[in-house]
Amino acid sequence: MNAPLIAPSVLAADFANLQRDVEMLNRSTADWIHVDIMDGVFVPNISFGLPVTAAIKKHAQKPLDVHLMIVHPERYLEAFRDAGADVLTVHYEACPHLHRTIQQIKLLGVKAGVALNPHTPVSLLQDVIADLDLVLIMSVNPGFGGQKFIERTYERVRQTAAMIAESGSNAIIEIDGGVNQSNAALLYHAGARALVAGNFVFTAADPVQTIAELKKVW
Numbered sequence: 474m475n476a477p478l479i480a481p482s483v484l485a486a487d488f489a490n491l492q493r494d495v496e497m498l499n500r501s502t503a504d505w506i507h508v509d510i511m512d513g514v515f516v517p518n519i520s521f522g523l524p525v526t527a528a529i530k531k532h533a534q535k536p537l538d539v540h541l542m543i544v545h546p547e548r549y550l551e552a553f554r555d556a557g558a559d560v561l562t563v564h565y566e567a568c569p570h571l572h573r574t575i576q577q578i579k580l581l582g583v584k585a586g587v588a589l590n591p592h593t594p595v596s597l598l599q600d601v602i603a604d605l606d607l608v609l610i611m612s613v614n615p616g617f618g619g620q621k622f623i624e625r626t627y628e629r630v631r632q633t634a635a636m637i638a639e640s641g642s643n644a645i646i647e648i649d650g651g652v653n654q655s656n657a658a659l660l661y662h663a664g665a666r667a668l669v670a671g672n673f674v675f676t677a678a679d680p681v682q683t684i685a686e687l688k689k690v691w
């Protein structure tokens with residue numbers, strides 16, 4: 474088994490010092506930089522969009538893991554790829570033609586992910602799981618950083634891991650929301666292989682050290 478990928482979320486960074494915070498992530502053992510795009514429609518909050526993503530890319534030495542919390546994500550996939558996304562994740566709940574949207578992402582030459590809100594049964598991914606590189610299981614309701622981790626997530630990770638094994642898919646499971654040192658190991662052992670962490674990393678006295686510790690959970 475391998476250590477989990479750690480994907481700090483720049484939603485919790487200091488937006489007035491983004492370059493400084495991205496350079497800190499470059500120096501750390503973080504694997505990906507998680508970029509949360511919120512449109513104020515799919516989720517009740519607005520974060521930032523294409524120009525800020527491109528600005529992060531300019532300084533990032535790690536892949537950008539772009540999480541689209543927006544309606545009609547299919548309209549913006551190419552633009553986010555061009556802004557520097559290496560992984561593009563859309564929400565199941567925002568995609569009536571999910572199969573087509575996944576194929577669109579793959580044609581752009583980046584990794585394809587689908588995110589599930591906490592109420593969406595993981596079994597709904599059964600018919601697309603073989604095409605996915607990533608399943609993002611939300612462990613909070615999307616829209617804000619710093620929320621409390623939903624305990625039911627462990628069972629959802631186990632169910633998803635079983636579905637992936639059964640289908641022969643190469644998808645990895647990513648967890649997003651309320652991740653910290655006390656749930657990271659349990660998530661890893663349930664089958665998660667990528668952990669997003671926003672507040673836990675950026676409010677730490679030593680974010681580089683905190684990222685290294687999260688990675689040690691396995």
Ligand code: DX5
Binds near residue numbers: 509652
């Ligand atoms: C929530 C976002 C998360 C958020 C995680 O809607 O998708 O990526 O930044 O932040 P924490 O780790 O603080 O819960």
Ligand code: ZN
Binds near residue numbers: 507508649
């Ligand atoms: Zn996210």
